[in-house]
Amino acid sequence: MLFIFIFLSSWLLLSHSCPLTDEYLSRCHCGILTNGESYIKCEENSLNEIPKFKRSFPYDELILTNNNIKFLTASSFNNIKTIKRINLVGNALSYIDEDLLRLLGNYLEELTLSGDTEIDTLEFLTRYPLKKLRVLKLNDFNLNHVNLQNIFINMTKLEVLFLQSCQLKQIPQLNHIQVLNLENNLLSKSIFLSTTYAQLNLANNQLSSIILQNNPDLISLNLSRNFLQEFYSLTISNKKLSVLDLSFNHLSTIDWTSLNENLTYLNLSHNHFQQIQINSHPKSLTSLDLSSNQLKTLENHPLYEQLTYFNLNHNLLDCNCHLKWLTNLTRQALFTCSSSNDFQCQSMLIPRLLNFNITYITMASKTGLLIEWILIDNHQTLSFVEITIDQMLIKLPANQTRVFISNDIQSNKYYYVCLILIHKYSRDKYCRDVQTWEPLIVSQLDFDNNEIVQSDGKSDHHVYLLLIGTCAGGLLTFILLLTCCYLCYQIHKYKTSNCQPVYEQCSQQYPYPVYHCPHHQIIYNSENLSNSTDSSHIETSLSPTQNRHHQHHHSCNHSKHIYQTIDSQDFSTLNGQNYQIFELWNQSLKHKR
CATH class of the missing domain: 3.80.10.10 (Ribonuclease Inhibitor)
Incomplete structure (x- = not known):
């Protein structure tokens, strides 16, 4: 009061x-x-x-x-x-x-x-x-x-x-x-997000792609009403993120492994998802919104059991027997059906798996997994079969009933093997845990080519990567060899142009004809001329062998002055017009001295 x-x-x-x-x-x-x-x-x-x-x-x-x-x-x-x-x-x-x-x-x-x-x-x-x-x-x-x-x-x-x-x-x-x-x-295009904010709202912008890099304090992120086609998150540096809104975007897939373990709320409504494939999921997730997408069916997964809120409204769900598990969830999911099948299936039209065995064997010095199955497909609705082993995916034709996988299979290890039937109405998944402890020794089994096509244990994309790597290595080696050849050619060309034979230097220096280059040649620069008053003294002071060595040394160092003599035996061979040319040349040299 x-x-x-x-x-x-x-x-x-x-x-x-x-x-x-x-x-x-x-x-x-x-x-x-x-x-x-x-x-x-x-x-x-x-x-x-x-x-x-x-x-x-x-x-x-x-x-x-x-x-x-x-x-x-x-x-x-x-x-x-x-x-x-x-x-x-x-x-x-x-x-x-x-x-x-x-x-x-x-x-x-x-x-x-x-x-x-x-x-x-x-x-x-x-x-x-x-x-x-x-x-x-x-x-x-x-x-x-x-x-x-x-x-x-x-x-x-x-x-x-x-x-x-x-x-x-x-x-x-x-x-x-x-x-x-x-x-x-x-805000537009792609962004790499690194912030110190605890709550960030980027809704109703023009973002097409976002990568969460380093946001150690980020708890809530709203990216709704953008144009996102890609979303990536580095879980190590975004550990505190617990609320993520990606609604009203253009997403058709999401990497569940990038979602950190503290995530509790995830909104993927109003996107373009046609199927949801969960390979890993946050154990803390309690609220998931997948409404207003393009989902026709959904595989049962332990994630859905832990949710307290699960919205599948406004999809294209075909409520046949494959979705009956939705009605058995601990907390009822919100969903609408596009057809009134009342969770019933015409069982005779759907392929049935009668047997699915996986054996760890040794055969013909090869150790691996022998996978066998038996199907009934009276109405031929099966399109193909897929086998997954950890990160490896193997696609097989509908009529194949076994496969032997060897090289990538290791001993003393656990493997999670799934057989997936892709048929007209849905896709059925059957999984087994396999332990490779002691292989069963088998004498001999007859395989067709298509049954051992995956015997190396590598999926097609591994083969493609190996082929691409080989081609890239060959191309790189060719480029390196070509580069080495080019460099060798340039070095040889440089040496040739800077160290020409004496007779070429002789013929290139004078514009008038010289039919014989002198046998004795002394080449020296202007600095040597300043220290000597008589060039003939330099010539006569050297022996023939030393003279030739002195000539080669200076010609390779771009000498500026050339002094040459002609032996008497060469002089005797000149006659007529050639002798007159020689006299004119010799007088010009004396004048320069």
């Missing part, structure tokens, strides 16, 4: 002391909540400006949502400076004065504003320190060219930030923010 009395007294006091001027009292009212917090709230579509306050009063919240307020001036909150929360969502603000919050820095904890996409600055947030601001929600601003890191670097108390419909093209890195909402922006 005392509490009720105090509450009524407070309410009467507030109702008579509402700090609004008379012109706003008919459209606004003051009140108090059961937790003791006070508020001022004005009716929707009734205001074109911030109401006038006749005195300051310590109210906790000002609610002016969905009105027609356009301008926020420096004096808009003058008489309500102790307010903690201001909510102006739904007002298409076109102007905010930079001094708007000058009196609210010591009290304001939460601010919600909606613009009209014309406001492209956040100067009003940085003009004065906002010491207690914890939650900031901005809608319909133009922040594409605003440096958000600089804006929020000093707001150390800020934890929750909403930047919805703000024309952002990138995800800002704001280390002290815990919750970031970037819904309905311009």
